[in-house]
Amino acid sequence: MKLDGIGLFVKDMATMVRFYRDVLGFEIKEREDAVNVYLIKDGTLFMLYGRKNFENMTSKKYDYIKGLNGHFEIALYVDTFEDVDECFAEVVNKGATPVLEPTTKPWGQRTCYIADPEGNLIEIGSFNKPFQR
Numbered sequence: 001m002k003l004d005g006i007g008l009f010v011k012d013m014a015t016m017v018r019f020y021r022d023v024l025g026f027e028i029k030e031r032e033d034a035v036n037v038y039l040i041k042d043g044t045l046f047m048l049y050g051r052k053n054f055e056n057m058t059s060k061k062y063d064y065i066k067g068l069n070g071h072f073e074i075a076l077y078v079d080t081f082e083d084v085d086e087c088f089a090e091v092v093n094k095g096a097t098p099v100l101e102p103t104t105k106p107w108g109q110r111t112c113y114i115a116d117p118e119g120n121l122i123e124i125g126s127f128n129k130p131f132q133r
Contacts, residue, residue, distance in 0.1 A: 005045025006074070008120060011064070013037070013050050015117045020048070023094040024076070024122070065119065068099065073113070073121040077131045081110040087124050088112045096122075 010016040014032035021028040026046065030037045037048040055061055065071070078087055085102045091114055092098050099113035099121060111125035 005047055007047035007049055008118075009051045009054055009062075009064070010048050011051055011118055013048060016048050019095070019116050020046075023091050023096055068097075068115055068119045068121070070121065073123050075123045075125065078124060078126045079128075079130050081126055081128050084110045084112055084124055084126050088114070091124075 008016070013034060017028055017030070017032045017034070017037060020026040026039055026041050028037055028039050035050050035053050039046050051062070051064065076087075078084055081104065088098070088102050096114040096116070099115050100111070102110060102112040104110045109125050109127050111123055114122050114124070116122060
């Protein structure tokens with residue numbers, strides 16, 4: 001098996017599309033009233049699924065956490081420590097919920113956390129050098 005992508009089950013598709021498109025700069029071509037949104041971000045498939053549509057497809061009801069949740073994070077990388085600070089300020093200014101102000105950790109990473117409108121955690125971090133796989 002190979003990892004194909006990451007998906008979020010969302011309550012309010014329009015709000016989430018606007019956040020990931022307008023605040024984080026993801027290229028989303030679907031409209032805000034789309035049932036599902038598929039996009040590629042830096043070579044990774046990223047999907048937004050409407051919760052109700054998924055429940056209809058699986059014929060099951062699911063429970064969802066409200067507010068900030070610690071089940072997983074989406075990690076975004078920038079090249080420099082300064083970029084971490086600038087990106088954090090920019091996305092918070094555009095409406096992201098601040099969770100952790102930029103800080104440099106003992107392991108050499110500068111990191112910060114924000115949350116999307118439905119409480120999913122997003123890390124913006126750097127080891128002060130260009131990203132390498």
